[in-house]
Amino acid sequence: MNLLTLSHIDEELDSSEVAALCFLCRDVLKKKRREKVKDAKELFQRLGEKGLLENHHFLQKLLETIGRIDLLNFLETDSSRTNASSDPQTDASPILSHYRVMLYQIHEDMTQENLDKMKYLLSKELSRGQLESCTTALDVMAEMEEKGLLSKENMDMLKTILEQCDIQLVKIIHREGTTTVPQRPSVQPISSQYPHYSMDNQRAGSVQPSLQGLSISESQPSSQCSISLQGGQSLCPDSEPASLRAQSDYYTMTRNPRGQCVIINNEIFSGNDLTNRPGTMEDEKALSRVFSRLGFEVKVHSNMSKKDIHDVLDELGRQDFMMEDALVVCVLSHGEMGSVFGSDGEKVRLRDLTRPFTSGRSPTLAGKPKLFFIQACQGSEFQKGATPHPPTQRDRKGDRRSSIEEDAGPVLAESVPFDADFLMGMATVEECKSFRNIKTGSIYIQELCKQLEKAAASGEDILSVLTHVNREVSKGQFKNYKQMPEPKYTLTKKLILNFI
Structure with a gap:
């Protein structure tokens, strides 16, 4: 050559x-x-x-x-x-080899968090010096091959480790047609080292209501896990061990970029009844910074009318999301219950924000998380605490000397329907105001960005993030009132957002 x-x-x-x-x-x-x-x-x-x-x-x-x-x-x-006569064969x-390409694919889809887990699980098999020298999954797998822990004919340990990291990584092996049978794990689970959090019924390995009469044993190793039928019969699936099914509780977040983060930031309003929103640029900066680090391509749209918002989101919903893992939409504006306002003072229903991304309208987003974060009031009421202070007339009109404002508008009740795999993080509960510092940004968005950064390091899921946001925001007192954020979701799996 x-x-x-x-x-x-x-x-x-x-x-x-x-x-x-x-x-x-x-x-x-x-x-x-x-x-x-x-x-x-x-x-x-x-x-x-x-x-x-x-x-x-x-x-x-x-x-x-x-x-x-x-x-x-x-x-x-x-x-x-x-020479054209040279023989290419x-x-x-x-x-x-397919084996070598498969290992490289595992490396490509390995997040830093899963790499750390992988190294921890091998701490009894490889020396500390060997593990510290490994900066990529390729390095780790090369060390495994040197120690005889991994080969084309024996991938048992690799499978066992990947089962405890990410179901999608194990599926790469199954997709390549590897025929080795997984053995009883030789390494211990690391749930205590890398805990996952859930809310209410978000339990790993939970049985769907339609599977009446079936129960899944969670205490057995993956190679022995079975589904018990009424009458004492048992069924062992050939496709995946139960421990792999438990890992399927997590949304896949392996692509770079992860997807798009669209920020609609309305600061200037032409409507007679709506004031401008100083401080919102700080929210835009914080969201752009955090979601860029989380692997999303950030796109900002400023001062959009009702029509502009509809056009942008409708066009976005028609895109092909096949190569993206998730979608994030952030709306910063004035609002009322069930709606946000365009810069022209016209209302945009929350339902209309999510409609273009339902599985029927955007099939390539089906089964993928769609996150909406709304910084806007949802009514004209003040959220009171345990010992509320009665508002003064000056407070109701807004203290010009105060740095805290409300993102509010007239009240009109309207419900918001949600389809599968949606999450909507609201700055406040229905009928109440949310607050924004005219210099440092809104209380909710700033705390959200802070907690997302913490979770990216700790591995907490998004619902835990929003729970932390609820707690921290609810501790504050703004113009003698409280603010209580409210997440609403139809997520079907746990979602962890890590920095790339």
Whole structure:
């Protein structure tokens, strides 16, 4: 192969991609030949010495696997210079094994949280020094192979570990058709080290109401887990162990970017009855910062009329979300019960915010979490505490010297229907006001962003996040009144948002 071509490819690859290529070549290059590789040029030299670059097929497969399809153009150019009579099917062109590609796919879909779990679970099998040197899942799996804990013929331990990390990672193995049978786990669960939180009936492995007469034993190992039928009969599913089904309680959040975060920020109002909303830009900044770190592509729309809001959301709902894990929509505006206001003073029903993203209208979002966060009043009433102070006339009109304002409007009762996999975080309960600091932003949004950042580090699910928000906001007192946020949801799984 042309040396200039290989040089061009070498210049385009970073160190992590070179490390990935070395891992993919473990089956064709001996350990000593790989250890001295510092860049792609050295790797290509060793592959060339083994006769593995006589034609483009092996290198092409390597580049495709690591997602550098753009570099294939170099190979096409080089191919035009080679002898057309060369045989592309020579013995020097090995096929990259499905096993090796599968391990790389697991690495690609592995979050930092799951990598930490994986290393913890292997703490009894690998030394501390070995684990500390591992910065990626490829490093961990390479160490497992060195210790004889992982091979094409024996993936039992890897499966056991992935079962306790993410069901989607185990499904990669099943999808590749690996036939090894999972054995009894040789490592202990890590629920005490990485706790997951739930609310009410959000329990891992819970039985659906339609499965009357069935009960699932949660105390048995995955290889022995069975579903007990009335009369003493038992049924063991062949497709997935029960421990894998328990992991399916979590929404998949592996893509980068995760999805879109759309922020509608209404600060300036043309309606006669609605004042402007100073301080809302601080909320926009906080939301943009947090959701960008959480892996979302943030898009901001400012001062949108009722028609503008409808148009933007309708167009968004028609998009293809096949390659996205979730959707986030944040609306910062004035509001009343069941509605928010456009910048023109016209009402937009909360129902109309969610309607474009129901499974019927946006099928590629079906089964994926759709999160809505609404900073707006939901009425004109004040939320009182245990020992409320009667409002003064000055408080009712709004103290011009105070930095706290209400995001309110006239009251009109209207219910909000929710379909599957929706979450709507409301700044306040129905009929009551929410408060905004004209300098630092709204009480609810600022606390939400703070708790999302904490949860990204601790691994708490979104419902735990909103519970913390409820508690912290409810502790405050604003113009002698209280504020009580209210999440509403039809989520069917637990959702954990981590920083990328």
